[in-house]
Amino acid sequence: MRQAVEYPQNFANLRIIMRKVTLYRYQLPIQTSVVLRKQKLTEREGLLVCLQENERIGWGEIAPLPTFSQETLEQTESQTKTWLKAWQSRETNALDALFPSVAFGLSCALAEFNNTLGEQGSYQSAVLCYGDVAKFQPTVTLGKLKIGIEPEKEGELADLLLSTNPNLQLRLDANRQWSLEQAVKFAEKIASANKARIQFIEEPCQTPELSRQFAKQTGIAIAWDETVREPDFVVKKEPNLTAIIIKPTLIGSLEKCVKLIEQAHSQGLTAVISSSLESSLGLTQLARIAHQYTPNSVPGLDTLNLMQHQLLREWQGSELPLIGVESEFVTEVVL
Numbered sequence: 001m002r003q004a005v006e007y008p009q010n011f012a013n014l015r016i017i018m019r020k021v022t023l024y025r026y027q028l029p030i031q032t033s034v035v036l037r038k039q040k041l042t043e044r045e046g047l048l049v050c051l052q053e054n055e056r057i058g059w060g061e062i063a064p065l066p067t068f069s070q071e072t073l074e075q076t077e078s079q080t081k082t083w084l085k086a087w088q089s090r091e092t093n094a095l096d097a098l099f100p101s102v103a104f105g106l107s108c109a110l111a112e113f114n115n116t117l118g119e120q121g122s123y124q125s126a127v128l129c130y131g132d133v134a135k136f137q138p139t140v141t142l143g144k145l146k147i148g149i150e151p152e153k154e155g156e157l158a159d160l161l162l163s164t165n166p167n168l169q170l171r172l173d174a175n176r177q178w179s180l181e182q183a184v185k186f187a188e189k190i191a192s193a194n195k196a197r198i199q200f201i202e203e204p205c206q207t208p209e210l211s212r213q214f215a216k217q218t219g220i221a222i223a224w225d226e227t228v229r230e231p232d233f234v235v236k237k238e239p240n241l242t243a244i245i246i247k248p249t250l251i252g253s254l255e256k257c258v259k260l261i262e263q264a265h266s267q268g269l270t271a272v273i274s275s276s277l278e279s280s281l282g283l284t285q286l287a288r289i290a291h292q293y294t295p296n297s298v299p300g301l302d303t304l305n306l307m308q309h310q311l312l313r314e315w316q317g318s319e320l321p322l323i324g325v326e327s328e329f330v331t332e333v334v335l
Helices: 073-088 100-113 151-164 180-188 208-218 254-266 280-293
Strands: 019-036 039-053 056-062 127-129 142-146 169-173 198-202 222-224 241-246 270-273 330-333
Touching: 019 073, 039 073, 039 100, 056 100, 056 280, 073 100, 100 254, 100 280, 142 151, 151 169, 151 180, 180 208, 198 241, 208 222, 241 254, 254 270, 254 280, 270 280
Parallel strands: 127 142, 142 169, 169 198, 198 222, 222 241, 241 270
Antiparallel strands: 019 039, 019 330, 039 056
């Protein structure tokens, strides 16, 4: 006679905990063609990852930036697939060895999944100008200008903006495009009274040492951007250095970014969270990171206006149409 099997009294309350992973690829058209290091960008491509376990869910965006990221989208897709399969099987999932864009996107998904990323965001960004100076209305108090092409002409423009908008402060980004001589020519066009309202110029010269010389010679503060991403970078207070720019997509995991923020604050430097042309999903997560870890610093996230759509998450105050994973611009990737 077969013996009856006895089950625990609370067997009905037991649930099998299953992990589910989904990977999507998106291609979003850009409103106005953007030039990145002399390469025109007509669309923004990236990956979306979704981690699920019962009611727990976490989203992340992986979007290497052309001409800036070392990894390609194809390389990130392959690496992401491997990681997702391991996570689903509950294997060890170190992020340190992954490409920066992969490490950051997955770390955001994990932070949402583990409920360690705050919900509030810093949505008041520095107003970014790609040539349309009309954006700098009298109500704008903090703006950002991309420079690095024509030093004297750009110097005249920056000085004009500061002179006609007495409440305006500027952040400038030259992306290491100038020689010391060119950078000094730019500074010569800035009235002495206006220089103090330039919060900083990100990497004005082709090398950090030349940028240091520029700052010493002109009295205009500088910030490290590309330098932060060099392998031997150490956060260190220096004369005329006021900030480090943290672009997580180009740096790596959220944990790595937080360490840089903490080191900057310990040195008396400002840490500025900045975008790498992510979709609204990535931008809203950057806004939440900025609010949680750099609450006293205005982030540089004013890039959504370059897009034609919002993706998955709404940016506060944006009127762009919101699309989801069922959109024609998004396709599911087979793992």
